[in-house]
Amino acid sequence: MNDRLEALKARVRAGEHRRFRQDGPPDLLAECAASALSWTQRAARLTRRMCEAERPVIEPDERIVFTRTVPTVPPLYSPEDWAALTRDRTLHELGPISNICADWGLVLSQGLLGRRRVALATRARLAADPQAVEFCDGAIEAIDAVLDLAARYAQAAADLGRDDVAAVLARVPAHPPRTFREALQALRLLHAVVWLSGHYHVGLGRFDQYLWPYLSVDLEAGRLDLAGAEELLAEFFIALNKDSDLYPGVQQGDNGQSLALGGSARDGSDAVNELTRMVLRVALETNMIDPKINLRIAPDTDLALLCQATELTRQGLGFPQYSNDAVVIPALLAHGYALEDARDYTVAACWEFIIPGKGMEVVNIGAVSLPAAADRGIREGLAAGDDMAGILQRVAADIRGQLGRLVAAYARLVLPPAPYYSVLMEGCLERGRDLSGGLTYNNYGVHGACSANAADALAAVEAFVFGDKSVDPRELVEALEHDYAGHEVLRRKLAEDGPKVGDNDPTADAMLTRLFDLFAAACEAIPDNRRGGRVRPGTGSAMYYVWLARGHDAMREPVVGATADGRRRNDLFSANLAPSLGAQVRGPVSVFQSFAKIAYQRIYNGGPVTLELSDAVFRDAESIRKVAMLVRTFAQLGGQQLQLNTLNVDTLREAQKHPEKHRNLIVRVWGWSGYFCELAPEYQEHVIARHMHAMG
Structure with missing residues (x-):
């Protein structure tokens, strides 16, 4: 990475962006009670008030912008009203919908104004249906909140003389992106607002599929070369790591910001493209816990791609996690999933197979x-x-x-x-x-x-x-x-x-x-x-x-x-x-x-099958090929899912004694990667106690 990106990463790891965080969230209870808002209306108002409360932050060296400044999400009901509303009902985990995947490609292709037009058309068509009218009104309120947030960021950029940032935000997420940078910026805002709306474990889906059209057009037109694209992608990845301390999970780092690469396209063709390989290269360079990468493979996956993925394993990132299309897709088909949807699966926060945009599973x-x-x-x-x-x-x-x-x-x-x-x-x-x-x-x-x-x-x-x-x-x-x-x-x-x-x-x-x-x-x-x-x-x-x-x-x-x-x-x-x-x-x-x-x-x-490798395995260049062949063997034997962890027990013990010296040490925990020193002692000990494979 260049000096600009290294500085961005250092500031994120040091938590310098937290100085912009405000003391408390907006208070919705009085407004909701005074207006007798329904649950749907309160949820839409939450998105609106959270977006309004955000203060635009644009650092001098940022090109992909958004820094969260409202760290907590306010309740929609008083404790008494919430207890009455949910009495004799089961809440899943924290309550809000989580651990599903949006159809990011759909939203990018239409832009929020396109989605708004759909909502308006449905509202007119179903005007006699009160439930539909209420829902569409809430969706439009939420869309307008995001558009207003983007407009305020665009104005802040213009005020700072950052015409490049202002121009991007004048386009997205309102309209479909025209460039790779615009697509990344749109995704950054759209994804962040899901968190602001109270949801968690917000996945990124088949990242290399829905973003490849924007990158390929840039490359073909000569607007961007691979190095420039990698720089933008690295900044996007660094930005995903800003708020991991805010995201709920059993342990810090358990935040569900996962993405899937490769595998089959919806028509059954090979979905691997240049962005697939670029994501692996950039993740190796950024060397951070997010995004958590899943690589879809088959028994005949190109060995060069597996070798490239193995470089991340050698670095100790704990990903990619591998999913075997030859096993996963037939199983989904056998249990009611349509063929094109089964081919289009992504991976949820840890390992579960889900369909982007179509699953409320x-x-x-x-x-x-x-x-x-x-x-x-x-x-x-x-x-x-x-x-x-x-x-x-x-x-x-x-x-x-x-x-x-x-x-x-x-x-x-x-x-x-x-x-x-x-x-x-x-x-x-x-x-x-x-x-x-x-x-x-x-x-x-x-x-x-x-x-x-x-x-x-x-x-x-x-x-x-x-x-x-x-x-x-x-x-x-x-x-x-x-x-x-x-x-x-x-x-x-x-x-x-x-x-x-x-x-x-x-x-x-x-x-x-x-x-x-x-x-x-x-x-x-x-x-x-x-x-x-x-x-x-x-x-x-x-x-x-x-x-x-x-x-x-x-x-x-x-x-x-x-x-x-x-x-x-x-x-x-x-x-x-x-x-x-x-x-x-x-x-x-x-x-x-x-x-x-x-x-x-x-x-x-x-x-997944979870396998710990001693870091001594990677003693020479040939070791990369051996581990890649091991992954291929796993697929050929009919395994479903695999994650590899590269560890050194002495280093882990040293990190327990002197965490300040090992704050960037990453391990795979159960279905996600986190910083070892941020784990509770029982999870640290379990990682250390696992069977370590040396390989011949």
């Missing part, structure tokens, strides 16, 4: 605790004298019970209206209906959490209790009840000698696939989630690898104590699809082989 309503199901099945089954089949019947019943409780709670789900977000979606303005009422796809997603520990526990019982009969079932139950106190020999046998997922062991892997088959069957038995959608089972764990082991206020299921894989109470589970912590496995390929056995045509909510 709540892809993370919770998790089924597979260790809890296995543990209850083992303890109760052994105490009752069951054989292995009986234990598995109990496991199946427990999975059904957990899922049933979760889905029953979400039968009372309430999604707040989102008039501004609806402007960015396909069909909402045309139908006169808010996206909270549903879009083309309205599925739920549930994580099948911590599967390796659950499978290892069941495999140990099969191998040692029912196989060679070297473990007495009563002793095992007693050991579990007492957290292995007085049973250390047994614990070590289970932990060190038991079959392990990730070692391509047939016993352990059979239990893994059985667990996911049971989970899939439980989801398939729910034909309708009461929003016109299905329940999608997945393989991710999110933060549950900590919560299931140690508890959390948001957990619906009880904490799991000691487990039959030799794990003690309070020890953390492995994250996503990864061998249990401390499990001895042969290497990356055996890990891939184990997890490739899952029936992904039924398990399609996403959740």
Whole structure:
């Protein structure tokens, strides 16, 4: 990067832009109450007042502008009114709609004035429909708020003599962009206002697809060369990192600013273009946690592209995360997605597969605790004298019970209206209906959490209790009840000698696939989630690898104590699809082989195989090619999703002792990358405890 960009990045990392933040948000309660505004009207007024409260900030060396100055979003209702409004209803997480993806290409191609014309036409056509009129009025109010914000930024730029910035903002986001710079500036404002409107986990979708037309025209016309385009893109990426401290998440950095690259186009052709490669180059240069990159691949993806992506892995960014089109697209097709939409999938905040502009899917309503199901099945089954089949019947019943409780709670789900977000979606303005009422796809997603520990526990019982009969079932139950106190020999046998997922062991892997088959069957038995959608089972764990082991206020299921894989109470589970912590496995390929056995045509909510590589792997240039070939092998074996983390344990320990010296150290946490020193201690320790692969 040049000196200008390095200075921009340094200021962002130092948080210098925070000096522009105001003390408090606008107060909406009195206005909303005095005017007796409906929920939809309040949501639109929120966007308007937040945009009005923003103070334009344009630094001398900025070309892509917008600095958030209103750090908090005010409530739309008093605590008492909110409690009454949501009584006996289920709110998803913080309440506002999150973790979906706008159709950014649609909005860029029409401009906000084009979207406004659609809203006006619908309002006239549906004038006798009060709900449509109210929605369209709210959408128009939100659009006008963004247009006014852009106009004030344009005036501020003109006042500063920044005619270049003023000219761009006079064009966008009101009108369709004509250039790459205009497209990036429009996207910056449109994306930021989603956050200002109270939403979170706001993804960027198929970035290289909807922005490529603007870049390609610039390149063909000679208005811009690759170096100039990369400079603009780098500034856009740096800007995305300004407010990560404001974005809600379980841990700082868990903000959902993800994008997807490559893969198939809607017509089935190869979607990789020059912008695909440029994004990878620029992300390598900026070396920051946002945007979080997902690369869609196939078994025959060009090795040069995989090598370029591997450069980011070597740098320790924790991305790209890889999604295998050869597995993902057929699974989506099998579960009701149209072919063109399945080909057009992007990735949500962590790993879930969603359709830009067409999905009001709540892809993370919770998790089924597979260790809890296995543990209850083992303890109760052994105490009752069951054989292995009986234990598995109990496991199946427990999975059904957990899922049933979760889905029953979400039968009372309430999604707040989102008039501004609806402007960015396909069909909402045309139908006169808010996206909270549903879009083309309205599925739920549930994580099948911590599967390796659950499978290892069941495999140990099969191998040692029912196989060679070297473990007495009563002793095992007693050991579990007492957290292995007085049973250390047994614990070590289970932990060190038991079959392990990730070692391509047939016993352990059979239990893994059985667990996911049971989970899939439980989801398939729910034909309708009461929003016109299905329940999608997945393989991710999110933060549950900590919560299931140690508890959390948001957990619906009880904490799991000691487990039959030799794990003690309070020890953390492995994250996503990864061998249990401390499990001895042969290497990356055996890990891939184990997890490739899952029936992904039924398990399609996403959740990556998570692999940690020692930084010693990247000792020479040939190592890049070897790791790229490893990614290709993963796809060829039929894996669904993969994330790679490059770590040095000594460096991580040093960072714990002296965080001020390692403030830019990045790690992959569960489905996102964050700064190691900003993580809570339990998440830091889990990263350190993961199995490190050296490769030959």
